[in-house]
Amino acid sequence: MSSPNQGGEREKLISKLPAYLQQALKVRAAQLQTDMQDAVTAGIQAWRASSEQLPTVDTAGAASFGTFLPEGLYDAFKEDCRDRGVSYIQGLAQSVALWLVEHPADLDAEPHTRRIIVCNQKGGVGKTAISAGLAEALAEGSIAASGGALETASEAAADGLRVLLVDYDAQGHLSHQLGLKAIPAGEESLITHMLHREQAKHSLLDLTVTIEGARFGGRLRILPAAFDAFLLDSGLTVFRGPRHATLERALAPIEEHFDVIVIDSPPSLGLAMDAALYYGRQREDEKPGSSGLVIPVEAEDTSAQAYGMLIQQTDSLARDYDIAIEQIGLVVNKFDSRRGYIATSSLDKWKALGTPPVLAVVPDLKEQREAVRKQRPLLDYAPDCDQSHQMRKIARAVKTA
Template sequence: MTSPDTGGDREKVVTKLTSTLRQDLKVRAALHGLDMQDAVEAGITAWRGLGAALPSVDTGDAESYSTFLPSGLWDGFRADCKKRGISLTQGIAQAVTLWLADNPVPEVKRPAIVRRIVVCNQKGGVGKTAITAGLGEALAEDPAALVPVRVSKHFAALLDTGEGRTDPLALEDLPGLGQRVLLVDFDPQGHLTKQLGQEPLPMNGDSLTNHMAGEGKGDLRELVVTVDEDRFGGRLHLLPACTDAFLLDVRLASVRAREAALERALRAVESDYDVILIDCPPSLGLSMDAASYYGRRRTNEVAGNSGVLIVVQAEDSSADAYGLLTSQIEDMRGDLALDIDYLGLVVNHYDARRGYIATSSLQSWMDIKDPRVVGVIGDLKEQKEAVRAKRPLLAYAPRCEQSVALRALAREISK
């Protein structure tokens, strides 16, 4: 059945399509940046050009499906189906199947130089660990599946809703980013390790601290574990913490070129990943120097590929801590002539219902501009529930407000 499309030269077509083909078509069209109707048009055009019917497709559970096609295309397709002795339902199934075969899932774009994202703030309790984990999860999601994302242009709406969240309808389904991600728990407290359901490394074994001190007992790869959730497809890994990191600053004091110690240790695994995220301790010691140095811009690396991501809260004490941290980073920049890029500010645990302090503080962060606010993450229950369940947030509650915002953050700093 057809009906005219008053908005242009297309006509509405009502046919039948299986739920599996419809979902595959929706995802694949999005991956290629196409409207579904354009993909169907291309499939029908290619099918008609073959001059013969393709192998039969199972259409047993086909349901009503409508789309818009150029005027006249459906009539020609109907005539071809009749000539080939097949139903319209079978014909459209073959056309969509043909388009899917001709348009496979695009390869994920890999960075020329591994991205190194240093998540930091010397103030404890701002949620660095949750941001590190959530950002890594968002970067690693399935590139052949669609996930809900809220784009960054809606940040400003937080100042107007009075509810601590943006319009729930302002979402867009986008493909997962499909990056190979290593999360490094650089905090001796081991919150990232425990949050993801893993155990800290034993004190009498090998650790990142040993490798940074030049006393590694084996291959660093042997310490890495996979975050075992289907939606990450084996792309999300963790280098667990060890409580020996409490002694890291003392051990680094006697290490040659100690600011490069983290880079020397992680160089062995860099080729395995697209992105490495460092969950820093709440400290301004030598370990923070090593993390900042690791995030510096390398030779031939484009600006903004790597750098520091600062997590703050919408309250006054975060501003004081931010000043201390940026002073240390600026000192490193000047003393060692380094290019250390600020990837942005993430305002975490935001809830406008806390009143003027929260809203005015958020506005103050947004007024800074350099570094700019790249994410606003609400203070909602799902994150706490995921920590209790020892599961990644984006696997525990993939459609919650925090998951949606973390995906937006991943895309904002990947531009």
Template sequence: MSTQGTPVDREKVVSKLPASMRQDLKVRAAMVGCDIQDAVLEGLNIWMAADGPRSPVPTTGSVPFATFLPQGTWDQVRAVCGASGITLVQGLAQAVRAWLLAHPADSARAATDIPQRKVVCNQKGGVGKTAVSAGIAQAYAEQGKRVLLVDYDPQGHLTDQLGLEPIPVDKDRDSLAKHMVNTNDGPISDLLVTMPQTHFGGRLVVLPASQDGFLLDTMLALSKLRTKEPALERVLRPLEPDFDVVVIDCPPSLGTSMDAALYYGRRRDGEAVGVSGVVVPVQAEDSSATAFTMLSEQIESLAEDLALDLEYLGIVVNLYESRRGFVATSSLDQWERMEDPPLLAVIGDLKEQREAARAKQPLLSYAPDSEQAETMRTIARRIS
């Protein structure tokens, strides 16, 4: 709907935007140095002038959004939406996305030789760590970035879902765990596999899982390493010059191996704020809130004990379905009201990710125009 506003020749437009996109718009407009209403107007003009089909934007969990537009602009938007068979909320979201893409984040944020490091973790299983890890890694590779995706979970769901073979448990074969405790023979680069899909241009590289990772906590405890927390970083550091982003798909654990992953995701000296840190997938249910509290306690304890700067990049609510009733809707409301860490996205309980996993294909090449694929791009953009 629209109501008359106070600015001359402008009307107040009241609609909705995904919470993450509204926050992106606010931050990016401040970075660019323009008013939000001018950013929205520019985005709408870009969107209305575009030729061909427009990719949908996930709008689940949208929140109220108001701005001021020149008289008649909203009527034009309404006409375009009607002709395209989409809602006004969807049209506005597509326009804001167009503006965000036209005004990428200040390059100074990533002006460093250090690759961005995204640690995707939650000790609760089944919340979507693998889907989020793989999805954002694929999104970065789409953008032209060189990405290392590490399957740090010995269960190997990521490795399997991408159609790769796990590293065999063999006394004569290296693995990530063996590298972490200095019992390896060859270089870590020998274990890497480049995803073959042309969609990613050879920029998506995976370090597959090995089941000896189930013993990693014990291996670290029995090793001669004086400090255990830097073990993962020591292994991955030699690979970093070859990559722009490193994504770690963590196991459902609160042990020493998790400490090593968290240590790797800390903000290093000279690194920009908000590009490396922790992404926490959750579900809209009470058990996820409890698990998040436990993980937060571990992160805060580790940061305090070792004087680390560990940042929460944000929360992703996964497998959301409002038809599950009050528990789901009230839990989502609690996640949305949590300002720190921010809510990055809400992913519905949709079929494409399951289909891609069954087909042993990356989601963004299997279903590039799906709502889930677009949400992964949104998450990646928010934490770049």
């Protein structure tokens, strides 16, 4: 079946696909850093254009599968299936199989865990909300995202990414909003692994906590804040070694367990922020745009000033270490057109930048505040609200960057 998607640009497809094809599609799309919905779209278009008789795919035991297609493509696809005398499930399976054949994995390339640094020197712009919402949307399976019912654990785990959300802000708002306490001072934490790794007795993975919710299928974890983070800048001042690489040296040992790591950064331009920016740089053999900065801003003048300060710091760090730090995009947060000319004209200015692009405009609605009060993930508390849809829009942009 299909139904109109938000904005009318795409249609929701809920069908069935063999589990082995679902897994192969997920892995290959991750290897090629392609959004799964774009891979399925390309597969269906190639299937429709093919004049050859494609081999029959064994679809016995096919499980629920959901994605989005460009408006009108699903109806055209179904008509072609009828003309060719195959079921919709068989046609979809052949399309995915064809895409896999036409898009082989680059076995020579070492896949990197993507690193998304959510940052802005200005406080109060919603870095924590965007960090959490983006991570939730990346971990959310396509069936859940499309509004389909989750009936089995395998459906819940359809194609969401394995995501680690790092509360890198000493204030610990992210941890608190998700019902967690910051790690007490003196106990092992991210700060221990950054400054005193030789004293660490546990893997950082052991300190992470799974964020509950059927939509996330156990794929979303958080590394809580640490009270010791207030001392991080002063600790980095006397650190013996490359200070800019301390966050990377702490997180690198656990990167293999995650597809994406999202860092909720502090409102700071200090040494700790340098370490976060360096961690988000483009690595060797990494596709441009895979990792980098997502910058929440507001539609008002002081956000533009703070953005300029952040970019100065980023450019300076990039020059000092001869690295590339990419701006994946801006998120205009807490937007309310009723605030008048300042809001609307500021939004126009953000969009006029062009580079980096505005990934989404998140409205100032009650659902985010309610989710915080109830200490629940936004996409679990209000999955169908406009704010949740905008978080998914950011996630799609990040996936395809």
